[in-house]
Amino acid sequence: MVLNVALNRLLGVALVQRPLILGVDAGLTMTKAALFDEEGREVAAVSARSETSAARAIRNVFTVATQTARMWPRSV
Amino acid sequence: MVGVWPIDAKGRPVRQAVLVSDTRGQEAIDATMARDSQVLKRIFANDGCVVEPGCTLPALRWLFDHEPETMTLARWILACKDWLRFSLDRRDRDRRKTEAAVAPGDARARGRSIDMLRLFGLDASIELFPPVLVSEAVAGHVTAAAASERGLRAGTPVAVGAGDVPCCALASGAADPGIACTILGTTLHNGLIVDRPVFEPFELGLLRGCFRAMPGSAHIDCCAGRGGLIFLGSAFRWNRARVRLDGDAGRAHLIAV
Numbered sequence: 001m002v003l004n005v006a007l008n009r010l011l012g013v014a015l016v017q018r019p020l021i022l023g024v025d026a027g028l029t030m031t032k033a034a035l036f037d038e039e040g041r042e043v044a045a046v047s048a049r050s051e052t053s054a055a056r057a058i059r060n061v062f063t064v065a066t067q068t069a070r071m072w073p074r075s076v
Numbered sequence: 077m078v079g080v081w082p083i084d085a086k087g088r089p090v091r092q093a094v095l096v097s098d099t100r101g102q103e104a105i106d107a108t109m110a111r112d113s114q115v116l117k118r119i120f121a122n123d124g125c126v127v128e129p130g131c132t133l134p135a136l137r138w139l140f141d142h143e144p145e146t147m148t149l150a151r152w153i154l155a156c157k158d159w160l161r162f163s164l165d166r167r168d169r170d171r172r173k174t175e176a177a178v179a180p181g182d183a184r185a186r187g188r189s190i191d192m193l194r195l196f197g198l199d200a201s202i203e204l205f206p207p208v209l210v211s212e213a214v215a216g217h218v219t220a221a222a223a224s225e226r227g228l229r230a231g232t233p234v235a236v237g238a239g240d241v242p243c244c245a246l247a248s249g250a251a252d253p254g255i256a257c258t259i260l261g262t263t264l265h266n267g268l269i270v271d272r273p274v275f276e277p278f279e280l281g282l283l284r285g286c287f288r289a290m291p292g293s294a295h296i297d298c299c300a301g302r303g304g305l306i307f308l309g310s311a312f313r314w315n316r317a318r319v320r321l322d323g324d325a326g327r328a329h330l331i332a333v
Contacts, residue, residue: 022228025240027261
């Protein structure tokens with residue numbers, strides 16, 4: 001789904017009749033897609049946030065840590 | 077890029093993928109170390125990388141140990157980039173030629189290693205791992221179904237591709253031996269391009285094979301950010317959301333952090 005969002009945004013600016021190379025990077029934080037011409041020049045690039053259960057778990061850990069810290073007695 | 081993307085004979089995922097940040101594979105590493113106290117040295121001497129719990133082999137061992145019924149459905153074990161490519165060209169070619177990266181492997185031979193599989197008790201499962209092909213090779217072409225799903229043109233050639241670290245190094249201009257680069261993403265890598273596999277300093281960092289089409293630039297030797305830095309991107313994103321700092325001020329704050 002994230003890949004489709006990125007590709008749809010990217011292909012909207014790529015309506016040109018020349019050879020292009022599409023690169024996709026599905027990262028833990030962001031999914032990126034970029035178009036390059038045959039000389040290696042970037043034509044367009046987009047990114048969308050990667051949504052993974054791991055990312056949700058990480059956010060939950062930080063949220064719980066924050067809530068715990070707020071509950072902690074100031075004297076400690 | 078490493079982790080486990082198990083798919084069945086029809087190319088369907090048999091479960092959610094296990095990402096590189098997953099730590100459940102530590103159980104398999106601990107069990108392997110209990111049998112052989114020198115195993116981490118043995119892996120580094122073969123692969124050039126410290127082994128992480130989210131590497132393919134320890135993570136896969138965990139899946140076999142804890143989800144054996146699910147794993148009986150698996151026909152192929154892929155890495156992330158291979159799954160992306162597979163989703164584009166899977167019906168275009170013989171599935172036996174599906175190719176995939178796996179870690180740890182053999183850095184000198186630039187392929188997978190039966191010795192590494194054996195360390196994690198996975199040598200009997202070698203048929204789950206497709207052959208390794210070079211990154212520059214055209215693996216197949218975008219199928220009609222994938223074209224419809226993704227909005228791409230059917231028949232577009234699909235390259236094997238490479239892992240994120242070599243690609244980032246190349247894109248930053250680090251293409252010749254002796255050039256150093258820093259890659260700041262979800263993980264942090266400080267790397268040096270070398271013309272042959274380097275295994276020093278021993279048991280520190282990562283060694284990644286690069287593109288064979290780049291003469292004299294065979295590998296990137298990385299001292300990777302580890303421990304807390306593995307989640308650098310997610311931590312930054314969480315921080316930005318909490319303190320509501322965006323733009324230049326936000327970036328300055330995060331750099332200070």
